[in-house]
Amino acid sequence: MPLRLSRTLIHGIFTVSLPLTTLAQDLPLTLREAVAHAQERAPTLRGADAAARAADAGVEVAGLRPNPTLSIEAENVLGTGRYSGFGGADRTVSLAVPLELGGKRQARINVAQAERAAAGIGLTGARADLTQRVTEAFVRLAAAQRRQDIAHSALEWAERAAHAAQERVRTGKASPIEEQRAQVLKLGADTRFGKAVRALALAHADLTQLTGDAALAISASWFDTVALVESAPSGQPSLSVVAAQAQLAIANARVDAARRDRMPDVTITAGTRRYGDSPDKAAVLSLSIPLPLFNSGSGALVRAKAQADQANAEGESAAIEAQQALAHAVADVADARAVAQTAAGPALTAAQEAARIARLGYAEGKFPQLEMIEAERSLAETREAALEALTDYHLAQVRLARLQGSIQPIYKD
CATH class of the missing domain: 2.20.200 (Outer membrane efflux proteins (OEP))
Structure with missing residues (x-):
């Protein structure tokens, strides 16, 4: 017996499926998704991929006979x-x-193959650069969101404090100076909140330019934790060193080709x-x-040898610079991690407790307004310091991952 669906049932299925589609579109954007979207649309990757395809064609052309x-x-x-x-x-x-005598054809093929390897390394480097840019933009957006939350919380507290001061002055429990202080704090908090809102919009626009995704929310639960990121093996050379080695291989292949061209x-x-x-x-x-x-052909051979010497020197320089940069990046991660653990841990807990006690004491008339203001100022500074420390830590991790040649997101949601 054939199965028939009524029009009402079909309409019900589509009615249920539409909210599910909308819900999927409204899900927060993860770092992995942001990197994937950026890789799909980045002009730099399209250019690097075109260079790799051109190098592939170059190998085929080099193998053709006259x-x-x-x-x-x-x-x-x-x-x-x-x-x-x-x-x-x-x-x-x-x-x-x-x-063709003297192995000229094979020498041409060797040069083209070396150029193809260099183009592949260039494509990998472009992917690593894009991953770094997207991750840095993602980290800054996550920081901007938290900075806006902190500013909004400070503004709400300032409004409550201004109202409380106004009531105390009205009932004769405080002088008008106290109300003026509260109003000044409220104005400052409002200014900082407006600045945080604009910074968030700018950080969102930066990430959207890279990914093409205008998602209003991101998922970055890893931002508030200080965890070690799995690094690449220590014996693996950086992409800059690998790229320099590829250029040296091209130069050496051209020396061999110039030597064979003399026949x-x-x-x-x-x-x-x-x-x-x-x-x-x-x-x-x-x-x-x-x-x-x-x-x-002696002049061409001399030129090729000089270019090989240049590539060799640049390779040695790249190795030294990569070693120094990696050592500094590892130290930066360790320093940022220590600062973030302290700022986002005991220091923030102590500042929050001090502010809580000051608020209760001021509400009960046990503490003067200046002590509460000082406690709130200390809490705001500590929160800002903790946020900056976490941001610096994650950015240091991103730079270290780039030096290690990572093309994948360092954080997984």
Whole structure:
């Protein structure tokens, strides 16, 4: 019996499915999704991918042999007498085939393969750079969201404090100066909140430019924790060193190609010739070889060797710089981690407890307003310091991951 769905049931299915689709679109954006979206649309990756495809084609081109040359000649034509037309012409048809000697073709292939390897490394470097940019933008957006929350909380407290001060002045429990102080604090908190809102909008726009995703919320639960990130093996060279080694391999391959280019190539020609009106034919054979009288290829070889020396020096320099940068990055992560653990741990807990006691004491009339203001100021500074410490820690982790050649998000939601 065939299964039939009523129109009402079909409408109900679509009605239920639409909110699910909307819900999927409204889910917070994770770091992994942000990196994936950025990699799909980044012009730098498209350019690096095009360079890699061009290098692949270059290997194919390098392996092609020289084309033969077909020649058709007519001699003794357009003259006088019996040679006035083309009837008495000697006609020759020949095919010339150049023969590359000395392994030139393989040398070209080696150069193209080295260039292809360098293009692949360039693509990996572009991915690593993009991952770093997106992760840094993501971290700054997460920090901006928390900074706005802190500013909003401070503004709410300032409004309550201003109202409390107003009531105390109205009932004669405090002087008008106390109300003025509260109003000043409220104005300052309102200014800081407006600044935080604008900074959040700018950080959101920065991430949207990279990912093309205008999601209003992100998921960054890892931001509030100070955890060690799994790093790459210590013996693995950085991408900058690998890229320099690839350039050195290209230079060495070009030296070998320049050395082999000094050997002249041979061209073999074979054909047939017909003499005038006679039915007689004869074979035509020739062997030609260029004489290296003016250009022996020594200048090109000297240039290639100099470029190889330059690439070797740049590789050594890149290795030194990468080692120094990695050492500094590891130290920066350790320092930022220690500061973040302290600022977001005991220091923040103590400041929160001091502010809580000051608020209760002020509400009960046991503490003066200045002590409460000092406690709140200390709490705001401690929160800001904790947020800055966490931001610095995560950015240091991002820089370290980039130096280690990571192309994947360092945090997983």
